[in-house]
Amino acid sequence: MDLTSDAIAVGLVASGAPAPRLIYANTAFSELTGHEQEDLLSMSMDELFGDSPQVSIQNSVAQALEKGHQKFTLKAKLLRPGNTSIWVSISFFFKEVANADAWHLCATFRPQVETESAADLADQFQRERDGAIKEQQRLVSALNAYPDPIVIFDTNLSLVYWNDGYAAAITDDPNELVAGTHLKDVLRLAIKYGRYPEAIGQEDEWVNRILSSDTLDSEIEDVELKGDVHHRLLRSRSSNGDYVIIRLNSTELVRQKRTAEAAQERLLAALNAYPSPFVIYDSNDCLVVCNDAYRASMSNGHDDLKVGMHRTTVARIAIRAGKIADAIGREEEWMSDAHQQSDVDKPVQDLALPNDVHHRLLRSRAENGDLVILRLDTTELVRQRRALEDTQNRLISAIKAYPDPFAIYDADLNLVIWNPAYARSMTKSPDDLTSGTNLKVLLRNAAMEGLIPAAIGREEEWLEDYYSPDLLAPGVEDFEFADDQHHRMVRSRTEKGEYVVLRLNITEVVRQRRAVEQYSKRLEKANQEITYKALHDDLTGLGNRRYLSLKFDELVDLRSKKGGEIAALHIDLDRFKHINDTMGHAAGDQVLLDISERIRRNVESADVVARIGGDEFVVLIYVPKDNDRPETLAKILLQELSRPTLFEGKECRFGASIGLARTPLAHVDQLLTNSDVALYKAKRRGRGQLGIFDKSDLEEVRRTKEVADDVLRAIEQLEFEPFYQPQVDARSGQTVGIEVLARWRHPEKGILAPAAFLSIATDLNVAGDIDRLIFEQAIGECQQAFGRMSNPPSLSFNVSENRVNHNEIDAIRHYVQTYSGQISFELLETIFLEEQQDDFLCRLDQLRDLGIAIEVDDFGSGRASVVALQRINPDRVKIDRRLTALAAGGSGGLRLLRSIIEIGHSLEMGVTAEGIETNEQAEILAKLGCDRLQGYHFAKPMPYQDLLKFFNLKSGVLCGG
Incomplete structure (x- = not known):
């Protein structure tokens, strides 16, 4: 309380005491009263006011307690040393002391201006009267307005x-x-x-x-x-x-009420035109509305069903009419309350009707408690399912008769289905094999019984080396069993997560699987035809593209009738693919559900929200008058969609970019297209941006497309080539490494750096193709130039996150083996190193297994923290050129550089300083502990022919060692 400018004192009010005793006073209170703090603590609160009759703290506390109040205020003159006084306003509040008949009283004192004369009071009264008149005039003006x-x-x-x-x-x-x-x-x-x-x-x-x-x-x-x-x-x-x-x-x-009533009549007419039964019961199970198809399914007469009729009464009518096959012969049991309630609790129920007719009931409760029931004729599907079951039974019989081993494991690697051939291959007691046996247990038994030659004499060691939770992952493996039996095991996984293991006769298995897949596709197609008119996304419950199209037409019609404008917000999530790749599609689905809910919370009921792609959403807004609601909503969503989602205890970090287009600036027929243009504009600016469509954007799109077409042409024509920048040993000055950089030899514009094409290539998803061209060409050229050296220079390549994936490993392995020297991959600052999951670290380990060293580029200014360095454990870090420039800038810059270099040394990593432009910088950084230096001071990036000349100049140094 000593930090506040308000004067604050705390007193203790004891039962029966003459007045509250001061137990605390802050510095501001001491200055206000003119007393020293230690003197105040020997005084009562009433002493501060002398013999003033208008103030009695004890009486005020007693009155407040009688009224049940814990707060009250007073205005009084406060006495100061030297017979001076000052008017103060005092705010009190008190709290009972636990286990004691006493209270703590806290008071805040604020100085007041004293009114001393009748003239002042008269002036104040006149001001208050004038103010009241003005307030009355203001009220009259407001009411007239x-x-x-x-x-x-x-x-x-x-x-x-x-x-x-x-x-x-x-x-x-x-x-x-x-x-x-x-x-x-x-x-x-x-x-x-x-x-x-x-x-x-x-x-x-x-x-x-x-x-x-x-x-x-x-x-x-x-x-x-x-x-x-x-x-x-x-x-x-x-x-x-x-x-x-x-x-x-x-x-x-x-x-509007008339319009709603007309719409209701149209809805009822539409329901009657709907071919499947449809009905709504209220929360008391009384009939509200139904269509003609429902009447026909429940009675023999159109007028048998009445509005307000209880649902059980309707059921009895249906039984008497012979409409419910399951109730025949057991009417009372079927009509029992328990049976009826169990049916209501089922959201989905299949009914068998006479003449082998089948219906599926879909039940749901509206927010007001109404029970909505929709019937779908599933007769054809049921008959198809029977045929499928017959086919499956025949398939299982065929599997058991199949001469070669076949098995199915569930998602936990427990045995589900197997044929006799599989049992004989895995155990000497095939009749004892039981469902639910774990794969690891089965493998141990086969090894112990000598059915696996590779495991004989080292059974447990073999099991630990061979078995893993991913053992049944889809793939092909050649395996040797006892008696010189060799099987080719083809593993696959079903949509339910079960693992299928086939052996030997691959041709027949492929044909069976193809037949099953074709049948599944036909079944899926039939299901899609049934649900063709569905308008909403299965995952998020938002509208889909068709829904968006219908609602857009409605808004266009509304605009033509009532004026106003339409705005479209095109939303695209940033880094969503990264979440799917690193945390799995379950995490991606959770993010989409969370995003959908955030959008719902911030839009109005009349707004249209649709998910039109994997991570793309569109919001349509009708703007009845010119206002900035679309822009305001876009900014709110940018903030809302930047918060992470928690999935299985881990944060999924992402953001969003939004493109906004609105009529009349955008033509109504091109509104959605123009919002997409605005989205592209936002993404070009960076993540988490809002792009607003402008006529000039169309020209920008045209220019961007020209560059994109030129980039694609350049990839086909092999116009991208490696440039090389040497790296020198900080102590000896010898050239020990080369960083390989991408350049575009444009036929008209000459040599172009990555800034001219990298963003476009990333948007086109061809940046990896350019990296691959540079990597392969540089490996070939450098092997030709340095392959015969006893210690060829190392090569380092900049790689993006997409380049470090499983699909590239085999191709990278081939080229790495063709170069005699060390190869390093520099992880760019665009990679969120601290957020990478174990899968990413596993891929880095695979690269290390190929002999590739891992480096972190632009350390000190990028996205790599010390925690991330410990997880990734790179071989080398490169200090960002902007920090290198601090080397000659004074003690502050030197301390920062020394700290960064010491971090690298403490983690046992090499340290490279790039961007060296002067000899002074080179000498300072070498003394600070950098073991490699790179920059224009030594050499600029150069094409291959110039690199050969550079090394010819240095040949005595290189070859002499």
Whole structure:
């Protein structure tokens, strides 16, 4: 409390004590009172006010306790040394001390300006009176500005106040309304000017009805005026008895109600046209609405089912009509409450009807408790399923008769299905093999029984080396069993996660699997045809593309009728593919569900939200008048979609880019296309950006496409080539390594650096192709130039995250083996090293197994933390050129560089400094501990022929060692 500028004191109020005793005072309180802090702690609070009769802290506390208050305020003169005083405002609050008959009293003292004269009081009263008049004038102005009518009558129904809106609603001449006019005369004046068509011809009866107590006491009344105008009157009485009447223009609401009623009629007509049964029961299980198909499925007469009829009554009608095959012969059991309730609790139920007809019931509860039931005719599907089961039974019989081994394991590697040949190959007691036996147990038994030659004499050691949880992952393996039996095992995995193991007769197995897959595709196609009209995404529940198209047409129609504009927000998640690749599709699905919910929370009910791709969403907004809601929503979503999602205890980090296009700047027919253009514009700026469509963007897209086409052509024409920049040993000055860089030898523009093409190549997903061309060409050239050296220079290549994947390992292995020297991969700063999962680290280990060293580029300014370095354990780190420039900049820069180099040394890594431009920088960084140096001071990046000349100049150094 000593840090606050407010004067604060704390007292202890003991039961029976004469006054609260000070136990604490802060510095500000000491300065305000003029007493030293230690002197204050010997005083009571009442002593601060002398003999002033207006202040008694003890009495104030007692009164507050009696009223049940814990806070109160006082204003009083505070005495200061030297007979001076000051007016203060005091805010008190107190709290009972636990296990004691006492309270802690905390007070905050604030100085006040003292009013000392009657003239001052008079001036203050006049100011307050003038302020009240201004407030009243402001209120009258505000009420006159209110567009709807407002009027006040006193208890005698005499006119007291009215605004301009009320005057316009009553008369063409506002001067005819004067204060004191009785309500009866006001009404007759309105009739005179034709304001109430319904009163014409029955003026007296109409006026008497309005003046009746029933009408005056009614709080709400709807009236119709001429020209199909509708008003809602809101009546209330103030505390002094005045009648307050406010009119609200409800014309649009009345017209919307008519539209809704017409829409409801169309909906009922559509339901009757729907060929499958459809019904809604309310929360009390009483019939609300059903279509003709439902009536036909439950009764023999169209009028047998009545609105309000209980669901069990409808069921009895269906039983009597013979519509429910399962109930025949056991009607009462089927009609029991337990049976009925169990059916209601089933969201999906299959029914067998007479004549081998089958229906599927889909039940769901609306938010208001309504039970919605939809029937689908599944007769053809049931018959197809029977045929499929027959086929499957025959397939299982064929598998058991199959002469070669066949088995299926579940997702936990427990045996599910096997044929006799498989049992005989895995155990000498095939009849004892049981379902659920784990693969590891089965392998151990086969090894112990001598069925696996490679395991004889080292059974447990072989099992530990051979077995892994991924042993049954899809693939092919040649395996030798006892008696010189060799099988080719082909492993695959079903959609349910089960593993299928086939041996030897691969041709027949492939044909069977192809037949099963074709049948599955036909079944899937049939299912897609049944659900063809579905409008929503299965995962997120958002609309799909067809839904978006339908809603877009509706908004276009609404715009043509009522004006306004349409805005489209095209949302694309940043780094979503990274989540799928590193954490799995389950994590990706969780992110999509979370993203969908965040979008739902921030849009309005009238907005249209759709998922149109893997990580792409579109929001359509109808803007009835010119406002910035679309831009505001886009900014909110950018912030909302930047928060991580938690999946299995790990954070999934991502972001979003949003493209916004809105009419009339974007033509309505091109709105969605232009929002996509704006999205591309946002992504070009970087992650988490908002791009707003502009006419100039179309020209930018055209130019970008030209560059993209040129990049694709250049890849085909092999115009990308490696440039080489030497690296020298910091102590000896010898050239010990070369960094390989990508350059584009453009036929018209000359040599282009990556800044001219890398972003476009990344967007086209061909950056990996360029990396591959540079890698393969550089390996060939350098092997030709340095392959015969006893210690050829090392080669380092910049690689993106996509380059470090399993699919590239085999190709990389081939080229690595063709070069005699060391090869290093530099992980670029664009890789989020600290967020990488174990799979990424496994791929790095695979590269190390090939003899490739791992380096981290731009250390000190990129995305690699010390924690990430410990996980990745690279062989070398490269200090960013921007930090290298600090070498000659003073002690602060040297301390930073020394710390970074010491981190590298402590983790047993080599340290390279790049961007060396002066001899002074080179000498300083060598003394600080960098073992390699690179930069323009030694050599610029150069093509292959210039590299040969460079080494010819240095041949005495290189070859002499």
